Amino acid sequence: MSEAAGRGLSRRGFLNAVGAAAGVITVATIGETVGPLSRLSPLAPRRASVGPQHLPVNKSGAGARVEQSAVDPTYRLVVGSLSLSVGDLQSLPQHAAILPIACVEGWSAVGHWSGIRLRDLLDRAGIDHDRWVRVESLERSGLYVTSEVSPTHARDPLTLLALRLGGEPLALDHGYPCRLIGPNRPGVLQTKWVRRVVAL
Amino acid sequence: MRRLLFLPGVALIVWGFAGLFTTARHPRPLPWLTFFLGANVLTDAVVAPVVVVAGVVVARLVGARWRGYVTGGLIISGVVLLVGLPMARGYGLRSDNPSILPLDYTRGLALTLALVWVGVALVAVVSSVRERLLRPPRRSDHALKASTK
Numbered sequence: 001m002s003e004a005a006g007r008g009l010s011r012r013g014f015l016n017a018v019g020a021a022a023g024v025i026t027v028a029t030i031g032e033t034v035g036p037l038s039r040l041s042p043l044a045p046r047r048a049s050v051g052p053q054h055l056p057v058n059k060s061g062a063g064a065r066v067e068q069s070a071v072d073p074t075y076r077l078v079v080g081s082l083s084l085s086v087g088d089l090q091s092l093p094q095h096a097a098i099l100p101i102a103c104v105e106g107w108s109a110v111g112h113w114s115g116i117r118l119r120d121l122l123d124r125a126g127i128d129h130d131r132w133v134r135v136e137s138l139e140r141s142g143l144y145v146t147s148e149v150s151p152t153h154a155r156d157p158l159t160l161l162a163l164r165l166g167g168e169p170l171a172l173d174h175g176y177p178c179r180l181i182g183p184n185r186p187g188v189l190q191t192k193w194v195r196r197v198v199a200l
Numbered sequence: 201m202r203r204l205l206f207l208p209g210v211a212l213i214v215w216g217f218a219g220l221f222t223t224a225r226h227p228r229p230l231p232w233l234t235f236f237l238g239a240n241v242l243t244d245a246v247v248a249p250v251v252v253v254a255g256v257v258v259a260r261l262v263g264a265r266w267r268g269y270v271t272g273g274l275i276i277s278g279v280v281l282l283v284g285l286p287m288a289r290g291y292g293l294r295s296d297n298p299s300i301l302p303l304d305y306t307r308g309l310a311l312t313l314a315l316v317w318v319g320v321a322l323v324a325v326v327s328s329v330r331e332r333l334l335r336p337p338r339r340s341d342h343a344l345k346a347s348t349k
Contacts, residue, residue: 008264009271017272020319021279028312042308043284051299062212062296132225148225173297 014189032107045191048108052171058103058187061172064099064139066193077161077178077187080125086177092116097158103187113181115162120157121197129155132200137179138193147180147189148200158183162193253276266324273320277313284309 009017031041035048046056062065069075076083081125096114122133130151137145153159159182163170172178175192182190221227232237254274262270289307296301 008259009268013268013272014275017275021276024276024312024316025279025283028280028308040309042303043280043287043305044303045287045301046299047302050302056299057297058300060294060297063294114318 005116006154008033008167029106033108044107045105046103046109048109051109052173053165053168055101055109055165055174056107057173058105059192060144061168061176064137064142064193066138067172069138069195070172075177075195077194077196079121080127082121082125084168089116089161089178093120094163095160096156097160097162097181097183099145099158099181099183101181101186101187112166113160113162114164114167115160115178117157118149118159118161118182118197119157119198121161122154122199125197127199133196134200135191136196136198137191144188144191147185147191149180149182153173153182153185156183161197165195191199239310269320269324272323273317278318280309280312282317284312315330320326 025043027040028043029041029045031038031050032044032046038044038047038049048056051057061070068125076085078084079087084182093116094114095117096112098110100110100114102108108181118133127133131154132151133149133154135147135149139145149159159180161178162181163175163178165171171180175194178194179192180190180194220229220232255271258274259269260269284305287301288309289306290301292300
């Protein structure tokens, strides 16, 4: 910010100020994306370790109004012609994946998930490999009650309907009984409280 | 050279615009348009008048020597406030969700602003000292020194 002219902010000074503003905001909020830097960031809207099961959530079970439907003993996950209880889901082959919830709002936090591969379920239900599928939530209203999964994502071995997080059963806020978790998807499309998977 | 610098920017704009229509199964560019135009309207109707008033006030109150640094500090502070004030006010807090806004953002905002102005003061002092050292001595300075010896 050289002010040799002494008549207010020069063009270079203005550009420097804008650059400095971007730098300050980056440092003040980067902790919500890069966990180890969270102490540097007094203005991070999330902290990667704060939340149920040490992972942040944007929408709680209460906020989605699924407290009853998610723990209802008559709950069944419907995939095509299959209808599976929580016990049925637990008895299927389980797989693990380390994947982040990467929110479009900016925060990002990694979870250790385990559950059923989506492709295993689609195979059992006889859904073809080239189909898009739609994952539907128990949540009744909201912008993201369903999400669509491309054939590539649906068949990826890392794409799970997760039942567990960090070795524990999924907390209600994280989508109990099961939630979608896949690589390379924004957090809002990792549908929680899944009740149905439909081939499109 | 300046024209050359436009190229990557234009390429990014084209890429982003194409993405509106290619990344979703059912493209919905209308919400984007609302946001894009709305942001421009908001800037012109709200931000611009605030900046003009701030500029007038600074020009009245701050001497020419320090005006540039104060303006720079205000630009940074304005952006920090825009980001931090909604959090300090607790917009979006929910009693059933402890992961939303888990920190003390009033303190965070005060701390960030304090550091910004410490930084601005340092830059101002360092640059003015450097300017004084680099400036060729004027005749009157020589005369002054000679007379005090």
